[in-house]
Amino acid sequence: MRGMTLGGWAKRRAIHTARVLLQKTRSILKRILQNLASVLGGEAMVRAANFTAAIVIARHDGPAILGLYGACLAVVTIVFMFAESGLQLSAITEIGAVRGQAAWVVGQLYLSKVILCAFAVVVLFAVGAHGGFPRIYWVIGGLITLRTLIQSCSQLQIAILKSLFRMHLIGIIQVFHAGVLFLGIGIAFVQHWSMVTLLEILVAGQTLELLFMSGAVYSARIHPRWPVFSKCLALMRRSVPLGLGYALANLIVRADVVVLSLLVPLPEIGQFSAADNLLVVTYLAAWILGSVLLPEMVQFSDSAYRLDQFMSRWIRLTAKIAIPAALILFLIAPRAITVLYGPDFAHAGVLASWMILACPFIVFNSLFLHHTIATGAKIAYLRIMFVAAVFAALLAYFLGRRFGAAGVVAAILIRESLLSVVLWLRHSRTSGVGVEIGASALS
Numbered sequence: 001m002r003g004m005t006l007g008g009w010a011k012r013r014a015i016h017t018a019r020v021l022l023q024k025t026r027s028i029l030k031r032i033l034q035n036l037a038s039v040l041g042g043e044a045m046v047r048a049a050n051f052t053a054a055i056v057i058a059r060h061d062g063p064a065i066l067g068l069y070g071a072c073l074a075v076v077t078i079v080f081m082f083a084e085s086g087l088q089l090s091a092i093t094e095i096g097a098v099r100g101q102a103a104w105v106v107g108q109l110y111l112s113k114v115i116l117c118a119f120a121v122v123v124l125f126a127v128g129a130h131g132g133f134p135r136i137y138w139v140i141g142g143l144i145t146l147r148t149l150i151q152s153c154s155q156l157q158i159a160i161l162k163s164l165f166r167m168h169l170i171g172i173i174q175v176f177h178a179g180v181l182f183l184g185i186g187i188a189f190v191q192h193w194s195m196v197t198l199l200e201i202l203v204a205g206q207t208l209e210l211l212f213m214s215g216a217v218y219s220a221r222i223h224p225r226w227p228v229f230s231k232c233l234a235l236m237r238r239s240v241p242l243g244l245g246y247a248l249a250n251l252i253v254r255a256d257v258v259v260l261s262l263l264v265p266l267p268e269i270g271q272f273s274a275a276d277n278l279l280v281v282t283y284l285a286a287w288i289l290g291s292v293l294l295p296e297m298v299q300f301s302d303s304a305y306r307l308d309q310f311m312s313r314w315i316r317l318t319a320k321i322a323i324p325a326a327l328i329l330f331l332i333a334p335r336a337i338t339v340l341y342g343p344d345f346a347h348a349g350v351l352a353s354w355m356i357l358a359c360p361f362i363v364f365n366s367l368f369l370h371h372t373i374a375t376g377a378k379i380a381y382l383r384i385m386f387v388a389a390v391f392a393a394l395l396a397y398f399l400g401r402r403f404g405a406a407g408v409v410a411a412i413l414i415r416e417s418l419l420s421v422v423l424w425l426r427h428s429r430t431s432g433v434g435v436e437i438g439a440s441a442l443s
Contacts, residue, residue, distance in 0.1 A: 042174025043288055047281050049181035049205075053198055054277055056189050058341045063270030065195065070273030071261045072141045074254040076124060076148050081250035083120035084152060086239035087113055088246070091159035092294055106160060106217070107227040108235045113156055115232070117149055143199040150206045157213035160222065162291065169216045177209040248385035249369070252392045252415070253283045256408050259396045264404055272405040274337060274345050275352035278329075279359070279412070286363045289318070290370035297374030311371055311427075315364065322360040329356045347405075354409050361416035368423035380426075388419050 058066045087109055095105050124145055128138060158170055184201035187193070257276060261269050293314060297307060333356055334349035341348060372381040392415045399407030 042171035042178070044281075044285065045178035046174050046181070046209075047284060049178045049185060050202065051277055051281065052182065053185050053202060054274070055340050056185060056198060057195055058270070058274060058345065060189075060192065061195055062267075063274075063344060064266040065270070066273055067261070067266040067269030067271075068137070069140065069144075069195070070257050070276070071266075071269060072137070072144050073148075074257040074261075075127070076141065076144050078247075078251055078254050078258070079123055079127075080117075080120050080148050080152050081247040082244075083116045083123070084247065086244070086246055087116070087236075088155055088159040088291075090235065090239040091156060092163045092291070092298070095160065095163035104227060104231075105235075106222050108232045109156060109160070111227055111229075112232050112236050112239075113153060116236075117152060121145065121149065139196055140199065143196065143203060147199070147203045147206050150203065150210050154206065154210040154213050157210065157217050159291075160217050161213070161220070164220050164222070166216065166220055167292070170213075173209060173212040173216065176212070177205050180208060181205045245369075245373075245381045245385040248382075248389040249287070251389050252385075253280060255389070255393050256396055256412065259393060260400050260405060260408050263397075263400050268405055271345060271348045272351060272408065274341050274348035275355055275409075278333070278352050279355045279362075282356075282359045282362050286366035289363065290366040293367070294370050294374060297371060307371070307374070311367065314367060318363050318367065319360070322363045326356050326359045329353075329359075351405055351409050355412060358413050358416040361420040364420050365416065365423055368420075368427055371427065384419075384422070384426075388415065391415060391418075 054066065054069070057069055091105075091109055124141070128141060131137075133141070161167060161170055181202065184205065185198065188198045188201060257269065257273060260272055296310065330353050333353035334346075337349035337352050338346055369381060369384070372384070392411065395411040395415060396408050399411045401407070403410070
């Protein structure tokens with residue numbers, strides 16, 4: 001009788017424990033989905049506004065000017081991503097590890113950001129001076145640089161809010177930012193304002209976002225403390241592996257336009273840029289997804305089993321959404337691009353339809369790479385991204401030189417699919433449940 005009583009008690013306790021774990025899992029999933037909806041929804045609206053600005057440029061100025069805009073944006077983004085030195089990802093991991101010292105960490109982040117952004121501006125000025133570009137290049141490049149500088153500072157504020165789990169504020173601010181942009185872009189389109197005025201509108205909108213994001217950090221009672229310079233240097237050293245990997249990831253995205261600009265005239269670059277805008281949005285959405293999941297991954301990193309189960313769940317979910325969506329967009333992209341950009345961009349529609357097939361691989365790669373970051377394998381992460389970036393640049397150059405924009409599209413499909421295979425094989429070896437994840441991702 002006593003054995004039966006003990007057995008019944010153990011069974012009831014096991015059931016209670018399972019219910020508690022289920023409730024915690026549901027609570028975590030609900031929080032993640034709410035945070036993801038806020039961050040991704042707000043960022044999606046801002047990117048949609050920027051995408052609309054590119055459409056206005058294309059319709060008013062044609063493929064050549066759109067190609068110039070795309071090339072300048074690619075170069076400036078690459079320089080700032082290398083100068084950023086991983087501060088955004090470090091903000092999440094550093095503040096999450098020592099939440100009680102957040103004010104000191106934020107002070108270190110701010111001073112490091114000022115130093116690194118100043119370095120990026122100097123590099124871009126040197127590039128412009130050495131290139132001997134005409135005045136229009138300086139005007140467009142200068143406005144793009146100013147906007148990217150402000151955006152980089154705003155992204156640091158966003159990373160701090162993510163680490164504090166205040167992601168609902170991010171979405172609200174970015175929706176407001178997007179509204180301002182849509183209003184300004186709409187007026188510019190109707191009034192036929194110049195491209196320079198349109199870029200000034202983008203700068204003004206990004207400035208508003210930075211001000212409101214800074215206010216949100218301050219409202220969280222994070223008042224930065226003036227840091228010791230040596231600690232800033234230590235923070236930047238810790239951030240370098242993450243920063244280089246993140247910069248290499250952006251280099252992979254932006255190098256396509258840069259490499260193509262060395263091989264073909266501006267009108268063909270404009271055709272490629274029109275199609276590539278869709279892919280850039282996908283890269284951004286995938287990295288936002290990974291950054292939203294990263295704080296949860298860091299919390300689970302002390303348990304390999306829980307972290308692997310978490311990864312398995314999200315790979316299944318993203319596969320069920322990304323694969324059907326890519327197939328649908330493959331069919332409608334040619335017509336959609338022509339409707340958006342105009343009949344002069346019919347070739348861009350064909351390029352976009354094939355680019356879109358890389359989107360599921362891009363999402364999976366982001367999940368695996370953020371998993372690598374969460375487990376502290378920074379050197380492995382850096383090696384993967386370095387090899388991928390070198391391979392991507394060489395492949396884009398050789399195929400682009402032979403086949404033009406179509407060759408670069410083929411290079412995108414090859415590199416993203418191969419990177420997915422490499423990351424999945426690595427995850428299979430290190431997790432113990434990789435085969436299960438890979439099988440379930442397609443179920």
